[in-house]
Amino acid sequence: MTDLSAIQVTKSANMIITKLLKVRPDERVLLVADTRTETRMVTALAAEASAIGAEYLITVMPSREKFGTESHTALPESIRKILEDFQIVIGLNATSGAPSYDSKVADLLHTKKIRYMSMVLRSIDNWIGGAATADYEETYATAVKLAKIFEGKDIKVTTPAGTNLTARIDGRKAIVEAGIATEAGQSAAFSDGEVSLSTVEGTANGTVVVDGPIAYLGLPREPIRVEVENGRVVRVSGGREAMILKEWFSKIENFDNFAEIGVGVNPESRRNGDFQEEKKGLGTAHFAFGDSIYYYGKVHCPIHFDVVMYEPTVTVDGRVIAEKRKLNLARA
Numbered sequence: 001m002t003d004l005s006a007i008q009v010t011k012s013a014n015m016i017i018t019k020l021l022k023v024r025p026d027e028r029v030l031l032v033a034d035t036r037t038e039t040r041m042v043t044a045l046a047a048e049a050s051a052i053g054a055e056y057l058i059t060v061m062p063s064r065e066k067f068g069t070e071s072h073t074a075l076p077e078s079i080r081k082i083l084e085d086f087q088i089v090i091g092l093n094a095t096s097g098a099p100s101y102d103s104k105v106a107d108l109l110h111t112k113k114i115r116y117m118s119m120v121l122r123s124i125d126n127w128i129g130g131a132a133t134a135d136y137e138e139t140y141a142t143a144v145k146l147a148k149i150f151e152g153k154d155i156k157v158t159t160p161a162g163t164n165l166t167a168r169i170d171g172r173k174a175i176v177e178a179g180i181a182t183e184a185g186q187s188a189a190f191s192d193g194e195v196s197l198s199t200v201e202g203t204a205n206g207t208v209v210v211d212g213p214i215a216y217l218g219l220p221r222e223p224i225r226v227e228v229e230n231g232r233v234v235r236v237s238g239g240r241e242a243m244i245l246k247e248w249f250s251k252i253e254n255f256d257n258f259a260e261i262g263v264g265v266n267p268e269s270r271r272n273g274d275f276q277e278e279k280k281g282l283g284t285a286h287f288a289f290g291d292s293i294y295y296y297g298k299v300h301c302p303i304h305f306d307v308v309m310y311e312p313t314v315t316v317d318g319r320v321i322a323e324k325r326k327l328n329l330a331r332a
């Protein structure tokens with residue numbers, strides 16, 4: 001039988017181009033893919049951009065599958081050179097977050113020259129179910145409210161599995177990533193729904209117990225325990241995945257940097273073992289190790305690596321902002 005998922009793929013592409021990015025006929029859209037990207041996502045987006053009269057360009061870069069030896073946070077120079085010619089950049093790499101974490105993309109976003117949408121490390125499944133089906137106006141409104149109370153001086157995250165981490169966040173800007181990027185300087189992903197920020201370098205301390213899925217490796221068979229001291233990973237224990245992570249922490253420069261804390265706001269996210277889907281879930285927390293440039297941090301690393309924790313209690317300056325999969329958005 002014909003693959004009917006094409007109907008939903010077209011519907012999502014139409015929503016992304018016309019509503020979430022609000023692409024205008026006089027704008028140019030750059031689509032960045034790698035050799036493992038599901039091409040149906042690329043062609044559907046190009047068709048929708050073209051249908052409203054916008055110009056598009058599709059670029060395909062090599063897949064990056066060797067950790068530590070290839071940069072997962074940088075684009076090839078040939079693509080970096082042309083970024084400024086576009087109002088909208090969409091990253092669709094299947095094997096790395098290169099377009100999302102490239103320092104030039106971050107720079108163009110921070111100086112309000114482009115708007116950016118990430119579909120990196122995602123498949124068609126992320127486009128047609130779960131978090132993709134949320135009401136994005138509502139999800140965005142929730143994220144904006146959360147961002148207002150997310151900024152402060154000190155943050156603490158605890159979970160029933162044993163996470164207990166504190167860090168300073170003074171001066172760090174909370175980034176809203178919730179599907180909508182209609183103005184220059186805004187960025188989003190699809191599917192989406194989170195607020196995140198970097199922690200001040202050298203200030204994260206405590207224990208991280210990862211009981212949700214992790215980037216590139218999926219759901220660990222047993223929780224991974226990571227000890228962080230003064231912003232850096234000092235010990236890792238657990239099962240098979242922990243051993244892989246331990247090796248990467250020792251081999252890849254700056255991978256041991258505690259880079260990001262994020263809280264999900266999407267009520268439709270599924271618990272399916274996919275970190276991109278689960279980290280957006282309402283009241284879920286994720287941390288990242290490695291590169292922090294996109295999050296207004298100061299550390300560059302060839303990789304930015306997310307891990308998900310369930311049922312976090314997140315406290316900013318003594319005020320609980322998330323607890324038991326619920327957000328506390330009431331004004332202080």
Ligand SMILES: [Fe+2]
Nearest residue numbers: 194196260262
């Ligand atoms: Fe994040």
